[in-house]
Amino acid sequence: MNKVYNFSAGPAILPREAMEAGSRACLEFQGMGLSLLEISHRSTEYQQVVTDACAIVKELLGVPDGYTVMFLQGGASLQFAMAPMNILGDTETAAYVDTGVWAAKAIKEARLFGNVEVLASSKDANYNFIPKDYTVPAAARYLHLTSNNTIYGTQLQSFPSVAVPLVCDMSSDIFSRPVDVSKFGLIYAGAQKNMGIAGTTLVIIREDWLGLGKRKLPSMLDYKLHADAGSMYNTPPAFAVYMALETLKWVKAEGGVAAMQKRNEEKAAALYAEIDANPLFKGTSALEDRSRMNITFVMEKPELEKEFLKEAETAGLSGLKGHRSVGGFRASIYNAMGLDGVQALVTLMRDFATRHAA
Amino acid sequence: MNKVYNFSAGPAILPREAMEAGSRACLEFQGMGLSLLEISHRSTEYQQVVTDACAIVKELLGVPDGYTVMFLQGGASLQFAMAPMNILGDTETAAYVDTGVWAAKAIKEARLFGNVEVLASSKDANYNFIPKDYTVPAAARYLHLTSNNTIYGTQLQSFPSVAVPLVCDMSSDIFSRPVDVSKFGLIYAGAQKNMGIAGTTLVIIREDWLGLGKRKLPSMLDYKLHADAGSMYNTPPAFAVYMALETLKWVKAEGGVAAMQKRNEEKAAALYAEIDANPLFKGTSALEDRSRMNITFVMEKPELEKEFLKEAETAGLSGLKGHRSVGGFRASIYNAMGLDGVQALVTLMRDFATRHAA
Numbered sequence: 001m002n003k004v005y006n007f008s009a010g011p012a013i014l015p016r017e018a019m020e021a022g023s024r025a026c027l028e029f030q031g032m033g034l035s036l037l038e039i040s041h042r043s044t045e046y047q048q049v050v051t052d053a054c055a056i057v058k059e060l061l062g063v064p065d066g067y068t069v070m071f072l073q074g075g076a077s078l079q080f081a082m083a084p085m086n087i088l089g090d091t092e093t094a095a096y097v098d099t100g101v102w103a104a105k106a107i108k109e110a111r112l113f114g115n116v117e118v119l120a121s122s123k124d125a126n127y128n129f130i131p132k133d134y135t136v137p138a139a140a141r142y143l144h145l146t147s148n149n150t151i152y153g154t155q156l157q158s159f160p161s162v163a164v165p166l167v168c169d170m171s172s173d174i175f176s177r178p179v180d181v182s183k184f185g186l187i188y189a190g191a192q193k194n195m196g197i198a199g200t201t202l203v204i205i206r207e208d209w210l211g212l213g214k215r216k217l218p219s220m221l222d223y224k225l226h227a228d229a230g231s232m233y234n235t236p237p238a239f240a241v242y243m244a245l246e247t248l249k250w251v252k253a254e255g256g257v258a259a260m261q262k263r264n265e266e267k268a269a270a271l272y273a274e275i276d277a278n279p280l281f282k283g284t285s286a287l288e289d290r291s292r293m294n295i296t297f298v299m300e301k302p303e304l305e306k307e308f309l310k311e312a313e314t315a316g317l318s319g320l321k322g323h324r325s326v327g328g329f330r331a332s333i334y335n336a337m338g339l340d341g342v343q344a345l346v347t348l349m350r351d352f353a354t355r356h357a358a
Numbered sequence: 359m360n361k362v363y364n365f366s367a368g369p370a371i372l373p374r375e376a377m378e379a380g381s382r383a384c385l386e387f388q389g390m391g392l393s394l395l396e397i398s399h400r401s402t403e404y405q406q407v408v409t410d411a412c413a414i415v416k417e418l419l420g421v422p423d424g425y426t427v428m429f430l431q432g433g434a435s436l437q438f439a440m441a442p443m444n445i446l447g448d449t450e451t452a453a454y455v456d457t458g459v460w461a462a463k464a465i466k467e468a469r470l471f472g473n474v475e476v477l478a479s480s481k482d483a484n485y486n487f488i489p490k491d492y493t494v495p496a497a498a499r500y501l502h503l504t505s506n507n508t509i510y511g512t513q514l515q516s517f518p519s520v521a522v523p524l525v526c527d528m529s530s531d532i533f534s535r536p537v538d539v540s541k542f543g544l545i546y547a548g549a550q551k552n553m554g555i556a557g558t559t560l561v562i563i564r565e566d567w568l569g570l571g572k573r574k575l576p577s578m579l580d581y582k583l584h585a586d587a588g589s590m591y592n593t594p595p596a597f598a599v600y601m602a603l604e605t606l607k608w609v610k611a612e613g614g615v616a617a618m619q620k621r622n623e624e625k626a627a628a629l630y631a632e633i634d635a636n637p638l639f640k641g642t643s644a645l646e647d648r649s650r651m652n653i654t655f656v657m658e659k660p661e662l663e664k665e666f667l668k669e670a671e672t673a674g675l676s677g678l679k680g681h682r683s684v685g686g687f688r689a690s691i692y693n694a695m696g697l698d699g700v701q702a703l704v705t706l707m708r709d710f711a712t713r714h715a716a
Contacts, residue, residue: 003391004391006396006397008398009398011398011399013396014393019384019393020384023385026377026380026381026384027377027378027381032362033674034362034364034676035377037372037555038366038369038370039364040366041556073433074432074578075578077577077578077591078432080578081577081579108577109576112574112576197396197597199557199595199597218438218443219439219466220433220435234435235368236556237556237557238555238557239556240597240598318391318392
């Protein structure tokens with residue numbers, strides 16, 4: 001079988017090394033004569049997985065002292081509620097920027113727990129840019145941002161310097177570049193885009209944001225209980241945490257997040273260059289907000305889109321169909337996508353344009 | 359390497375066939391040229407996994423019409439809160455029976471959402487029996503039970519016939535025997551004991567219990583949203599659901615839950631017979647409540663327990679150490695444990711007793 005390049009938005013491409021480690025661990029783990037899937041989460045061997053996974057997150061992102069790293073369940077969708085539930089008091093105000101449907105869902109959940117001020121929204125432009133012209137109220141408990149908007153192909157090129165701590169959903173670009181964690185009160189990310197498989201959620205939180213006592217919380221929704229238990233308040237999603245560890249070990253071996261950033265910029269530049277030069281294609285997001293993770297584009301002649309997609313599938317370029325709300329194409333080029341995959345796509349785009357020259 | 363028999367309480371032994379299917383799927387799934395770990399949850403191939411997993415649950419348990427089957431995240435621990443949050447009104451009363459620390463945790467979470475009446479508790483006897491002498495208030499919204507108490511080795515031999523619907527945590531014995539689902543308003547079970555790996559939770563709920571509107575719920579905690587979305591409200595824990603499917607396919611191939619019950623009774627009978635006959639060992643739970651999943655026992659001469667455990671490990675009998683609150687030993691003999699594993703343990707117990715005869 002020919003190699004398939006996986007451009008899926010998430011669950012998404014993983015390093016081959018991580019998938020092979022996962023495959024082996026399903027049969028036998030650490031010479032125990034047992035599979036990773038069937039061992040106690042309290043075993044020495046599994047405790048080490050969680051310890052190592054938290055440690056490599058801290059190392060790769062340079063997480064400063066005073067922060068706790070946890071692996072939870074429920075995806076970013078549960079964090080949309082857990083964050084305000086733990087941090088925002090009934091009468092306090094949180095500031096949000098609406099940059100896509102995921103940001104809008106975060107806003108909806110936060111409204112259950114306190115006052116929410118939406119500082120800016122690009123909804124009227126189908127979220128094709130990231131609003132940056134807003135003032136954060138000094139009394140805001142936090143400013144919530146979505147660092148990368150998977151559906152629309154927009155990404156914050158840098159994080160604003162504001163007087164309040166940031167809360168950020170980094171589900172689709174975490175570990176794609178260095179981040180100054182000290183700006184954030186809370187960072188969360190579903191693992192299944194750039195750091196592993198579906199089923200676990202990374203949470204990085206300021207320790208002084210644990211146990212704020214804003215309201216009575218169900219135990220599973222209390223950051224402090226999870227932190228105190230070292231991500232083991234109840235049985236963790238053991239295999240998903242292991243896959244995050246193996247994925248991050250690969251990131252480290254490849255040079256860490258600075259090396260990822262260099263590669264991601266190179267891949268994105270190659271693809272955007274083709275989109276801009278090729279007469280058949282055009283990008284959908286504002287130039288200054290273009291994502292380096294999810295590259296969205298459409299055709300000048302929409303009637304040809306189906307044919308291009310079919311040719312792409314035949315050529316082993318999988319998962320390129322755009323989200324229905326944007327249409328066209330979306331190439332998700334997360335860390336594990338090599339430049340060769342991008343080049344294969346660029347080659348097809350050129351070839352297709354030549355064959356369909358007016 | 360010699361075969362290792364895995365007596366862990368959970369995560370626990372799985373059918374070899376399921377672990378091998380998982381290992382293969384990590385590398386390549388359904389001829390897609392892609393790993394199951396990296397494909398979209400919206401792909402036809404993965405949608406089929408979820409559809410099949412829900413269907414085989416319905417088939418194996420004979421789930422009647424009017425019930426919805428879902429795979430969620432968060433374990434039974436999150437269900438402790440989700441159940442009352444969705445079903446119990448602020449001024450309504452739910453009845454609970456306290457049969458162990460997990461039941462006690464369910465009680466604690468329910469108290470956040472309504473009135474909780476604890477009808478009976480065996481806490482004073484270190485939960486070594488299941489109280490059955492209680493009256494359920496006619497006005498109770500539901501009666502909450504824990505079908506099997508992993509730590510203490512007790513199990514409900516049958517479910518009481520009461521005038522209110524049952525809510526039951528079946529985490530550690532689901533699919534070990536037939537169950538009359540129509541008695542239940544809600545059944546939930548963390549997958550990692552008898553039906554798969556850690557990271558997904560099975561929920562079976564009466565459809566008229568969806569969307570009761572008792573309170574404003576965060577989306578991820580609303581059974582109705584998950585039901586309407588077919589367990590796909592957000593990205594599901596894809597690999598964990600696949601492993602549940604593969605485990606349940608094995609249960610079906612082996613003859614279904616009636617066949618499992620027969621085998622589990624046979625295995626438990628063999629082990630309890632040895633515990634009762636062997637002068638060195640004694641059971642810890644009340645005879646009439648003895649679990650067929652987790653068999654707890656201690657030694658007449660506690661000073662020999664360490665030595666026995668060491669010999670067991672050497673003989674490839676893993677995970678036999680009892681929970682600290684009971685001490686001694688716990689042999690978890692879930693569906694996937696064969697009679698050969700139990701016989702290996704019985705043989706060691708006999709041999710050990712002979713060598714240590716007074």
